[in-house]
Amino acid sequence: MDIASLQAQHPEHWRLACAIRVLALDAVAAANSGHSGMPMGMADVATVxxxxxxxxxxxxxxxxxRDRFILSAGHGSMLIYALLHLTGYEDMTLEQIKNFRQWGAITAGHPEYGHAKGLETTTGPLGQGIANAVGFAMAEEHLRARWGAKIQDHHTYVIAGDGCLMEGVSQEAIGIAGRHQLSKLIVLWDDNGITIDGKVELSDITDQRARFAASGWDVFDCDGHDPADIDRAITAAKASKRPAMIACKTHIALGSSAQDTSKGHGALTDAQLIADTRAVYGWEHGPFVIPADIKSAWEAIGSRGAEARAAWQERLSALSATKQAEFARIFARDLPARLPAxxxxxxKTAVDAPKKMASRAASEVVLKAINPIVSDTMGGSADLTGSNNTKTDDLGMFETDNRGGRYVYWGIREHGMASAMNGLALHGGIRPYSGTFMAFTDYARPAMRLSxxxxxxxxxxxxxxxxxxGEDGPTHQPVEHLAISRATPNTLVFRPADLVETAEVWELALQQKTTPSVISLSRQGLAPVRGTHTSKNLSAQGGYVLADAEGKRRVILIATGSEVEIALKARELLQAEGIGTRVVSLPSMELFNAQPESYRKRVLPAGPVRVGIEAGVRAGGWDQYLLGERARKSAFVGMSSFGASAxxxxxxxxxxxxxxxxxxQAKTLL
Amino acid sequence: MDIASLQAQHPEHWRLACAIRVLALDAVAAANSGHSGMPMGMADVATVxxxxxxxxxxxxxxxxxRDRFILSAGHGSMLIYALLHLTGYEDMTLEQIKNFRQWGAITAGHPEYGHAKGLETTTGPLGQGIANAVGFAMAEEHLRARWGAKIQDHHTYVIAGDGCLMEGVSQEAIGIAGRHQLSKLIVLWDDNGITIDGKVELSDITDQRARFAASGWDVFDCDGHDPADIDRAITAAKASKRPAMIACKTHIALGSSAQDTSKGHGALTDAQLIADTRAVYGWEHGPFVIPADIKSAWEAIGSRGAEARAAWQERLSALSATKQAEFARIFARDLPARLPAxxxxxxKTAVDAPKKMASRAASEVVLKAINPIVSDTMGGSADLTGSNNTKTDDLGMFETDNRGGRYVYWGIREHGMASAMNGLALHGGIRPYSGTFMAFTDYARPAMRLSxxxxxxxxxxxxxxxxxxGEDGPTHQPVEHLAISRATPNTLVFRPADLVETAEVWELALQQKTTPSVISLSRQGLAPVRGTHTSKNLSAQGGYVLADAEGKRRVILIATGSEVEIALKARELLQAEGIGTRVVSLPSMELFNAQPESYRKRVLPAGPVRVGIEAGVRAGGWDQYLLGERARKSAFVGMSSFGASAxxxxxxxxxxxxxxxxxxQAKTLL
Structure with missing residues (x-):
């Protein structure tokens, strides 16, 4: 790789790419932190x-x-910020670039979804971008089948580094994409041979080409600094009938004295190094200065798609009003008006004909009502379809010859599933839900946090x-997982007690536009707890009085999910002894905590002793209600260790x- | 595959293998739950x-x-229980087999480490066993280098299913094993083509042979029901200079009407099916009946190694007394007597020459004292060596040509790293520690839970x-991760405030024999908080009075780690206003909670208002001290959302x- 000859052979390309490189150098230097080398190495690929x-x-x-572009190697965030600025995204001003990594800037250390237009997803935790991208590509296939290629027909491009490919989730993503032959998914691997600890071979000798090929991908190569070669490879990848990986041989921190070293991975802030690198690039402009001709060449690239977009807009406008409204609805994440009824x-049916039922089975009953109405749901399971009760007959299987199918057999890949669900939702037009055993929250955690x-x-x-x-034992029995999800900001955790509450919490989950939901469901059969039908969604308050005390109120039992039945039985026993006992069902702590103090006080008044009941650890938020919220004496009935097999x-x-x-416990407190 | 001809060609083998099969059938039927098909399918491979x-x-x-045998496909637990019973492990009685999956039995639904001898690790969460096995095989390589092949020289065998291989952690494990050319690691893949949801091709088309080969493994095949072919493949795999995968083509639930179906994966409990299957096997004995000749043939297998073990014992006894003591010490997880000093x-040095220091840097200082003394530590990092400060110069790099090296470059594989650490520790003779960013607890969670x-x-x-x-932003900033680890039973979470506390918590972590530790360390520099040297390990109490109130005690500030410095500053400001303020440092909630009430009361007396300070979510255990433990008025200063980039x-x-x-906050409460 000879910079002088690259520059000489492709002078215009060289200047475009170097605009990215110097912006990355300048922004990282100004922030005194960040990652310079990746944008410098991948600037040519991104430019082409x-x-x-x-x-x-x-x-x-x-x-x-639009095509989706995902920077899975999120630490190279200046690559995408530079591209967005140069091509003319309105919000990505030069000021924002100058404020890289500063408070209030949209140019966070890693690309944060929602901060700036053009950031399709949050990346940084490695492997997430490539796994999100599988969801994006599935969404495109599905929507193309439903709406036709005139309305949905685009590619998903991913830039992934060695870190992304070493993370296990990448294998799950590769497996799913290969299985489903997602031919419009193209991964550009930044093959620079360097990680933070040193050369890649310090920790890996994997032949990535062979690995992708083993899962049904087409594999291409290019010199990641030669624009003609890059263009050839991308063109070939687009023509491929299978998902495509392009191994882009690059030099990290190209042209600097840190080139091809792990030092080059990090923040290059030395003034002399930056000056020397500018000289190597033949770049004679000061920090953050992009010559007008280069900026306008980039802006021309940024508006290149305007015509195609206008044509697309015309095609969309040619659809029937109903179809246009539906298209707008699914991308706005609105619910069909028919759902509440x-x-x-x-x-109502559940109350009229009560029967014992596991809440996972209740969830299936609810999904049977939801899926025919909410046409944008896509369901799935990590190889536990029959156990998670996630499949309804009307969905059809998402398959290579049935892209309109709405049910995905994810395989034994909780992490890849969750990450692809993020991608399905981020793409727009899809409401993904999928299941696994709650204990395997652990496997899906990195993606659940990103949701x-x-x-x-x-x-x-x-x-x-x-x-x-029961018998599957402690490896499969969650005890700390409600606590884990409840400790995570912006997460709604629902634990319904019966079919009525399950219907209510599904409605609440679907109403969310910016918050993920975790619905915690029992394997075992549960007796119905709601004897009276209410149109009102009582679970929307998070907690409510399910059964009040007869006589003087001396005890409040607070329970969730499968333990509400136990609370009701305990209430009967206590009432039989003349001890007035209220039962509060608490399907969502987050929603209860969001209620006004006056409501919470009505539900949990001072005075009576309290017992919390949940088959999980007390750390799952219980001290709030057993020590706080006007509590006096209290006890907790739940788990303090792992479970057992029986x-x-x-x-x-x-x-x-x-x-x-x-x-x-209650009587001891009295 | 023709059962009759297999039976005819290898009659003795057939009877041995069928003893496993019928025990699995009978135990699952008795429990009315479990997984029959996997033991039925892999009985021949296991027998050979x-x-x-x-x-x-x-x-x-x-x-x-001993060679280690790991059933990564842990749902097939009856395979290993049957093997242990048949070969004569004392604790694995027929009674235990009959009590499969019942309360108090050692035959849990999935193999639980510590329940029965011969269970090298807990498996069931898929992919863990194969990743543990990488740690086992590394331990063997390392100990062989240190002790010589006369003392340590054995294989690690793994039975893994399609589920194990679809989980991303398996790719991380395959990558590590391939990189380190762990030639004594042999994976027997139960290639039965079936998962719970149906055929494997429903969710995966990966060519597993090509995938393993891509990461530097040797790959072999066999007919998983032909004992001669199985033997040939294992013999070849043992001769390989690289880690070996044997694709064993098998039929799940062999010989039953559920053969080759997903039904066969689960519990086969139908009496007629079981009777018919017995007939196909030519097995004429009742439930749980193993004819004496078959049992004694199996017991002969169980004692086959007795001679080798006696010879090994002689070789061990021939070592010097010092060496024998050291060998015993490392397997007993005892600490060298020199460590406390x-x-x-x-x-003492930290107090005598105080300086500002990140606690991660403090950890490195402590490791420099530990590693030369505790020869059984092995350190590492998931590609963040310089950031995690986990490497000390004396360790040397664990390498194909330096197996005695004690530092592992795990690559960007937090999950594989954590799972391999479990394997290193379970093997015995090694004390693994390794680092990553705390936010990536998420990636390592499934293995951390199993620790x-x-x-x-x-x-x-x-x-x-x-x-x-700072600048890396919310993807990299843990806020809920202290809560996650603290919610997990049998986990010690340490958050030291300075070098003195860091030394203390490392000592406590190393003293543990049956509990994992999470040491939470700052990136940023911290002022020393301990001004006076004490021989006593104050952190052993979990929390202690770091600075007491001058004058009437009106405020107690409770803080951990990097926020202890803030508490001390706040105390100065409050004392300057004449408000007597105590600061409690709380490096470990678990250890503090384990103190007697009298001690806790001395540290956290009733009366003063309290402010908890931790740069994480309040759900991380804070309500215990802010609402409980005699608390009156209190506030929390910490996080209630994700972070930001700045x-x-x-x-x-x-x-x-x-x-x-x-x-x-304190003044508002007063």
Whole structure:
């Protein structure tokens, strides 16, 4: 790789690419932190992609049929910020670039979804971008099948580094994309041979080409600094019938004295190094100065797609008014007007014909009402379809020959599933929900956190939510997972007690536009707890009085999900002894905490002793209600250790989560 | 595959293997739950492995030089329970088999480490076993280099299913094993083509042979029901110079009407099906009946290794007394007698020459004292060596040509790293510690939970533990991760405030024999908070009075880690206004909660108002001390949202985690 000859052979390209490079150098130097080397190394690939291939219009960043560009190697954020600025995205001003990594700037250390237009997803935790991209590409396939290629027909491009490819989630993503032959997914691998600790071979000798090929991808190569070669490879990848990986051989921190070293991965801030690198580039302009001709060449690239977008807009306008309204609805994440009545009907039927039912089965009943009405749902499971009760007959299977199918067999890939769900939702037009066992929250955690951080309203259907799953034992029995999700900001955790509450919490989950939901569901059968039909969604208050005390109120039992039934039994026993007992069902702590103090006080008045009941650890938010919220004396009946392997009833007895123990605890407090 | 001809060609093998099959069928039927099909499918492979290859002695399950056998596909637990019973492990009685999945039995639904001898690790959460196995194989390589092949020289065998191979962690494990050319690691892939949702191709088309080969493995094939072919493949794999994968083509639920179906994956409990299957097997004995000749043939297999073990014992006894004592010490997880003095010296030096220092840097100082003394530590990092400060010069790099090296460059593989750490510790003779950014707890969670569940004393070095990491922004800033680890049973979470506390918590972490530790460390520099040297390890009490009130005690500030410095500053401001203020440093909530009430009351007496200070969410255990433990009025200064990208000082200001805000909160309460 000889910079002088590259420059000589492709002078215009060279200047465009160097505009990215110097902006990255200058911004990182000004911030005195960040990652210079990746943008310097991948500037040529990005330039060719944006100049010749990427379908976009900087003036219309939300164009629903744009190609999606995902920087999975998110630490190289200055690459995308430079591209957005240069191509003329309105919000990405030079001022923002100068304020890289500063308080209030949209140019965060890693690309943060929602901060700036053109950032399709938040990246930085490695491997997430490539796994999100699988969801983006699935969304495109699905919407193309439903709306036709005139309305949805675009590519998903990903820049991924060695870090992304070493993370296990990338294998799950590669597996899903290969299985589904997502031919419009193109991964550009920044093959620079360097990680933070040193050369890649310090920790990996994997032949990435062979690895992708093994999962059904087409693999291409290019010299990542030769624009003609890059263009050839991208053109070939687009023509491929399978997902494509292009190994772009690059030099990290190209042209600097830190080139090809792990030092080059980080922040290059030395003034002399930067001056020397500018000289190597033949770049004679000061910090943050982009000559007008280069800026306007870049802006021309930014408006290259305007015509295509206008044509697309015409095609969209040619659709029937109903179809246009539906298209707008799904991208606005609005719910069909018919949904509330359908939910109420489920609730009414449940009250009219009560029966014992696991809440995972209740969830299936609710989904059977939702899916025919909410046409934008896509369901799935990480190889536990029959256990998670996530599939309804009308969905059809998402398949290579049935892209309109709405059910995905994700395989044993909780992490890849959750990350792809983020991508499905971020693409727009899809409401993903998928299931696994709640204990495997652990596997999906990195993506679940990003759902919350980005504000993506995906729905996690987490079944087998306690020791109540029984014989599979402690590896499969969540005890700390309600606590984990509740400790995560911007996450709604629902634990419904019966079919009525399950219908209510599904409605609440679907109403969210910027918050993910975790629905915690039992494996074991539960007795119905709601005996009277209410049109009102009582779960919307988070907690409510399910059964009030008869006589003087001396005890309040607070319970969630499968333990509400136990609370009701304990209440009967206490009432039989003349001890007035209220039962509060608490399907969502977050929603309860959001109620006004006056409401919370009505539900949890000072005075009575309180017992909290949940088959999880107390750390799951319980001290708020057992020590706070006007509490006096209180106790907790739940788990303080991992579970065990035995039939569910035996486990509840052995761990003392029984009506009898609740009664005993309450009486001790009185 | 023709059962009759297999039976005819290898009659003795057939009877041995069928003993496993019928025990699995009978135990699952008795429990009315479990997984019959996997043991039925892999019985032939397991029989050949145990009969001809596995080095073990059922009478000495803890023999340090035994081959390790790991059932990564843990749902097939009856396979290993049957093997342990048949070969004569004392604790695995027929009664235990009959009580499969019942309360108190050692035969849990999934193999639980510590329940029965011969279970090398807990498996069930898929992919963990194969990733643990990488740690086992590394331990063997390392100990062989240190002790010689006469003392340590054994194989690690893994049975893995499609589920294990779809989980991303398997790719991380494959990558690590391939990089390190762990030639004594042999993975037997149960290639039965079936998952719970149906055929594997429903969710995956990966060519597993090509995938393993891409990461530097040797790949072999066999007919998983033909004992001669299985033997040939295992023999070849043992001869390979690289880690080996054997694709064993098998039929799940062999010989039953559920063969080759997803139904066969689960619990086969139908009496007729079981009777028919017995007939196909030619097995004429009742439930749980193993004919004496078959049992004694299996017991002969179980004692096959007795001679080798006796010879090994002689070789061990021939070592010098010092060496024998050291060998015993490392397997007993005892600490060298010299360690306490070395820790005290670090503490004394820190007090004598105080300086501002990030606690991650403090951790490195402590490791420099520990590693030369505790020869059984192995350190590492998930590609953040310089940031996690986990490497000390004396360790040397674990390498193909330097197996005695004690530092591992794990690559960008937090999950694989954590799972391999479990394996290193479970093997015995190694004390693993390794680092990543604390936010990436999420990636390592499934393995961290298993450390706790199994009681494996690994040490997680989690640096960059708050918004104090600054510009990298919210993706990299943990806010809920202290809460996550604290909510997990049997986990010690340490957040030291300075070098003295860091030395103390490292000592505590190393003292653990059955509990993992999470050490939460700052990126940013911290002022020393301990001005007086004490020989006593004050952190052992979990929390202690760091600075007491002058005058009447009106305020107690409780803080951890980097926020202790803020508490001390706030105390100065409050005392300047004549408000007597105590500061409690709380490096470990778990250890503080374990103190007697009398001690806790001395530290946190009733009366004064309290302010808790931690740059994480309040859900991280704070309500215990702010609402409970005799609390009256209180406030919390910390995070209630995700962080942001900006310099650390600015973030602390913007999120209000400042001495000034603490003062304001305290005064509002007074």
């Amino acid at each position: 992609l944006f100049q010749n291939h990427l379908k976009f219009d900087a003036a219309a960043p939300d164009w629903e049929d 359908a939910i109420r009907k489920v609730k 919350a951080l980005m504000g993506v309203p995906v729905v996690y259907v987490m079944t087998h939510d306690s020791i109540g799953l 039939p569910a009833e035996r486990l509840y007895e052995e761990f003392g989560i029984t009506a009898e123990n609740v009664v005993e | 492995l145990f009969q001809n290859h596995l080095k073990f002695d059922a009478a000495a399950p803890d023999w340090e030089d 070395a820790i005290r010296k670090v503490k 706790a569940l199994m009681g494996v004393p690994v040490v997680y070095v989690m640096t960059h533990d708050s918004i104090g990491l 310099p650390a000082e600015r973030l602390y200001e913007e999120f209000g985690i400042t001495a000034e805000n603490v003062v304001e």
